Amino acid sequence: MKISDLLPLLPILLISGVVVLNLLIIAFYRNHLLTAALTGAGLIGACVSTVAVYSFAPRQVTHLxxxxxxxxxxxxxxxxxxxxxxxxxxxxxxxxxxxxxxxYVLLLLGTLGSSVIVASSHFASFFLGLEILSVSLYALIAYNRNDPLGIEAGVKYLVLAATSDAFLLFGIALIYADTGFLDFTQIAKSAGSGHVGLIIPGTGLLIVGLGFKLSLVPFHMWTPDVYEGAPTPITGFLASVSKGAVFALMLRYFTKVDIHTNNSLVLVFTVIAVASMFGGNLLALLQNHVKRVLAYSSIAHFGYLLTAFLASGSLAVTATSYYLVAYFVTILGAFGVIAALSGCRGEPDLLSSYRGLFWTRPMLGGVLAAMLLSLAGIPLTAGFVGKFYVMAAGIGSHLWFLVACITMSSVIGLFYYLRIISVMFSKIPEDFEETGLPDVSGIAAAGLALTVLTLFLVWLGIYPSSLIEVIHKMMSSCA
Amino acid sequence: MNTVFYVSALVAILSTVLVITRVNVVHALLYLIVSFFSLALIFFALGAPFVAALEIIIYAGAIMVLFVFVIMMLNLGQRSREEERLSLEPKMWIGPSLLAGVLFSELIYLIVYTGNTAVSSAVEITPKQVGIALFGPYAIGVELASMLLLAGLVGAYHLGAGRTGNSSSVTGDKT
Known part of the structure; x- marks a missing residue:
């Protein structure tokens, strides 16, 4: 490792620096606004620095x-x-x-872990990144210590994530025992040489561990409970960053170790994809709890995403990347509205507390409606274009069965999204009393975030080619 | 020489099963220590004496001491003292010491009759090589591990701090 290797790592170093700075400031002077502002500035800085780092790409920094x-x-x-x-x-x-x-320190550490995951080309760095993400999530999920539901969710996530990590580690160990490498490129080389050994059970265990993090169907049991108990912004983080980073890693690994040559792996992923689509959508149908509905919906969305993952060719990477961006915008917006609506008496959990929302709070109601329409995949939203690309990638690779499953389960999904929207548009109940949101600062920040997300949603829905161009440019330099 | 590996692997599995099935926490901990010892012996037999030493110092040493401290702090009062006396009956420590005895005789055998590596084809890795690997190609990994510990520390501090709402005095009111 040389000094010149540090520059390409600038975004990661920046985030780590802000973590340490935040810790020092907290030790001497506690101020919510200062810490939050510093965190936001650090994340924006890291985001901008990725543009600067682009001139170095592609660059292997050590083999990690x-x-x-x-x-x-x-x-x-x-x-x-x-x-x-x-x-x-x-x-x-x-x-x-x-x-x-x-x-904020934990949130930064979680983001750091995710960025390490997406940049790792070695199982050691992948596992370390995953652990940084999981350990900060344990504490973030249980952050509100006065809420027994939050503590329960934290413990549930801790126990199940630790179990899934054991599967993941055992899988990595078996792959290492077979090939003698932890490096993705080297593993791909020895896996490509055609011999069949411990790498098959190893990959199976790897899929169990990854499937847990992505809450794909046989491994999804924890999702609704944890999403319900966690603080709502963290639920958004769990549904977007934590899942997206692991999915990006999975795409990188399985593109290198070409899964299309292995029929049994394709079969396994097909079964998981179909089970996630139908499982997620069917289980969401009878839920009255909005956060649980969104949890099940996120399970279904990763089922759709697996279709693009199974499709081969460059369209697959474009489709997954576009879909993930659209999904990030949408799910963060949806959980953002729930977070913005929560008051002193807790969060608006049940569907009935959304009755007439569109008439009492037109802005928030409108944003939530837009997000739900995007999740359902209605035209003019980002979700529609994302789903369109996924279907196009699936059809391009002749995955007819999966494409048919997407269509069918989307129709089922439409029901529960529209049910929430119809409740929001229904009459304000007679006994409704205007309680008003508690008067605390920061509503402007949430409002800004929701406005930007909504604009992005519509922009990506109407003019997707701008993002597609960026994705093409980035992926073409992919080593 | 693979017998050494298989015997200690068997002891590891047996003692870990006993950890899970014990009702009394102190008994479970005794078996957990034996489990760590057997893992250390496996590392030693595979030609990694440094990792074996770390396994004993860090897991069987430091972490177990923390466990025992927590249990001692939780077990207060006359009734638990009575339980403790019952739990330390001679027949309770026969199992762990028997397993530890097997491991000990294996270790003696390894040191006296063979070199440091027992498993054929194993190459001994010295502490120096471990250090060079950690601060050479794996330097980023070491730094990431420090961030991981930081995440655990901050999370444990937050969840473990007193239940009072406001900052600064949270550690003071626990005494």
Missing amino acids: IIIDGYSIFYMALVFAAGFVVTLLSYRYLELLEDDQEEY
């Missing part, structure tokens, strides 16, 4: 980290999403009667 167009694109996405979560969190934390500052 690779800085190429692919990792730079996902790093920028992770930092931007982290910034949005920071904006959404400020008001939410003002309501919390507890220390607020540690939250």
Whole structure:
């Protein structure tokens, strides 16, 4: 490792620097606004620095980290999403009667872990990044210590994530035992030589570990409970950054170790994809709890995404990247509205508390409606174009069965998205009393974040080619 | 010489199963220590004496001491003292010491009759080589591990601090 290797790592170093700076400031002077502002500035700085780093790509920094167009694109996405979560969190934390500052340190560390995951080209750095992400998530999920539901969610995530990490580690160990390498490129080389050994059970265990993080169907049990119990901005973080980073890594690994040559792996992923689509959408149908509905919907969305993952060719990478950006914008917006609506008496959990929302709070109601329409994949939203690309990638690779499944399960999904929207548009109940949102600062930050997300949603829906061009440019430099 | 590996692997599995099935926490901890010892012996037999030493110092040493401290702090009062006396009956420590005895005789055998590496084809890795690898190609990994510990520390501080709402005095009111 040389000094010149440090420059391509600038975004990661910046985030680590802000973590340390924040810790020092908290030690001497606790101020919520200062910490939040510093966190936001750090995330924006890291996001901007990815542009500067682009001139170095592709660059292998030791054999742990690779800085190429692919990792730079996902790093920028992770930092931007982290910034949005920071904006959404400020008001939410003002309501919390507890220390607020540690939250930002943990959030930064979670973002750091995710950026390491997307840039890793080695199992050691992948696992370290994953652990940084998980350990900060344990504490973030249980951050509100006065909420028994939050503590329960934190413990549930801790136990299940530790179990899935054991599967992941055992899988990595088996792959190492077979090939003698932890490096993705080297593993791909020895896997490509055609011999069949421990790498098959190893990959199977790897899929279990990754499937847990992505909450794909046989491994999804924890998702609704944890999403319900976690603080809402963190639920958004879990649904977007944590899943997106692991998916980006999975795409990188399985593109290198070409899965299309292995029929049994393709079959496994097909079964998981179909089960996630139908499982997520069917389980969401009868839920009355909005955060749980969104949790199940995120399970289904990763089922759709697996279709593009299974499709081969350059269209697959474009489709997944576009879909992930659209999904990040949408799910962060949806959870952002729930976070903005929560007041002193807790969060608006049940569907009934959204009755007449469009008439009492037209702005928030409108944003939530737009986000839900995008999740359902209605034209003029980002979700529609994303789904269109996924279907196009699927058809291009003749995955007819999966494409048919997407269509069918999307129709099922439409029901529960539209049910929430119809409740929002229904008459204000007779006994409704205007309570008003609690008067704390930070509503402007949340409002700004939601406005930007909505604009992005519509922009990506109407004019997708701008983002597609960026994705093409970034992925072409992918080593 | 692979027998050494298989015997200690068997001890590792047996003691870990016993950790899970014990009702009494102190008994479970005794078996957990034996489990760490057997893992250390496996590392030693595979030609990694440095990792074996770390396994004993860090896991069986430092982490177990923390565990015992926590249990001691939780077990207060006359009733638990009575339980503790019952839990330290001679027949309770026969199992762990038997397993530890097996490991000990294996270690003696390894040191006296063979070189440091017992498993054929294993190459001994010295502490110096470990250090060169950690601060050479894996330097980023070491730094990332420090961030991981930081995340654990900050999270544990937040979740473990007193239940009072406001900052600064949270550590003071626990005494």
